[in-house]
Amino acid sequence: MSHDDVLNPKQMPHDPEKATLEGKNKFIGFWMFLGGETVLFASLFGTYLALVRSTSGENTPEHLFGLELVFIMTMLLLTSSLTSVYAMYHMKNHDFKKMQLWLGITVLLGLGFLGCEIYEFYHYIHEYGFTFRSSAFGSAFYTLVGFHGGHVVFGLSWIVALMIRNQKRGLNLYNAPKFYIASLYWHFIDVVWVFIFTVVYLMGKVG
Amino acid sequence: MTDHTDSTSKHKIDIHKKEHKEEMIHQVISFTLMILFTFIAFGMVILEISSYFVKPVLILLAVVQVVFQLYYFMHMKNKGHTMPAMMMFSGIAVAILTIITFTTIIWW
Incomplete structure (x- = not known):
């Protein structure tokens, strides 16, 4: 049996993402990476909570944040999490085209989220003069939320790169783990956002 | 003989497809609940309920959402x-x- 037969069997196994040793290793390795990411964000949240009261002038969390935009962003990212689940559902049923379609929808929703975030930062800087250097609160806010935004950019580039690279290859046991891991990463980004909208925006408004 | 194996493997695929469908239904339910929790969280803040009550509840709602995300969306409930x-x-x-x-x- 050649290498190609192993990766393209006549009939795909039940869990294509974990059918090969490489896939299994990627799976464990990626969960470990997520452990490290959790520590990173935990530190950033800790910093934010310690500095959130160190404001300057009128630019306090209560004054700055608008819940409408945050609500829209939350809905966009939450829905994109569901659409990437749909993509993995089609991967498990070995339907490559539908998987690509749902990944495409996920990317569009992610871009929508990113657009809102860029608008939000632009708004703060130009309407309120609230920048990274305004106060300790400003630094902590832009670092935490910006790091999350950076993860969104990375996740989107990752998914788009996979979609383009495998467009003609179709689904096989070599790239199934890659798609699966990218979707796990995307869910993790949503997990972090759940805490950002709760701790930063909602609790910031409550005061 | 080949017909037989073909039909059993086809049967197997059907079983898996059914399993995937059931998993998908659970995922859609958990998504609906997550949306509901989000609405409750934003609603409580907009209605300006006492912050001593709201803050712990907000954290609790976030934790529940993350558990849903981990177990259903990130498949942690699977083997x-x-x-x-x-x-x-x-x-x-x-x-x-x-x-x-x-x-x-x-x-x-």
Whole structure:
């Protein structure tokens, strides 16, 4: 049996993402990476909570944040999490085209989220003069939320790169783990956002 | 003989497809609940309910959402997740122990 037969069997196994040793290793390795990411964000949240009261002038969390935009962003990212689940559902049923379609929808929703975030930062800087250097609160806010935004950019580039690279290859046991891991990463980004909208925006408004 | 194996493997695929469909239904239900929790969280803040009550509830809602995300969307309820689950729980245990240790040391 050649290498190609192993990766393209006549009939795909039940869990294509974990059918090969490489896939299994990627799976464990990626969960470990997520452990490290959790520590990173935990530190950033800790910093934010310690500095959130160190404001300057009128630019306090209560004054700055608008819940409408945050609500829209939350809905966009939450829905994109569901659409990437749909993509993995089609991967498990070995339907490559539908998987690509749902990944495409996920990317569009992610871009929508990113657009809102860029608008939000632009708004703060130009309407309120609230920048990274305004106060300790400003630094902590832009670092935490910006790091999350950076993860969104990375996740989107990752998914788009996979979609383009495998467009003609179709689904096989070599790239199934890659798609699966990218979707796990995307869910993790949503997990972090759940805490950002709760701790930063909602609790910031409550005061 | 080949017909027979073909029909059994086709049967197997059908079973898997059904399983995937059931999993998908659970995922859609958990998505609906997550949307509901989000609405409750935003609603409580907009209605300006007392912050002593709202803050713990907000954190609780976030934790529940993350559990849904981990177990349904990131498939942790499926087989083969012993290792990640073990690492996660030991991490949480260490974190809780650390907090308890330092708060007691400082307080007493």
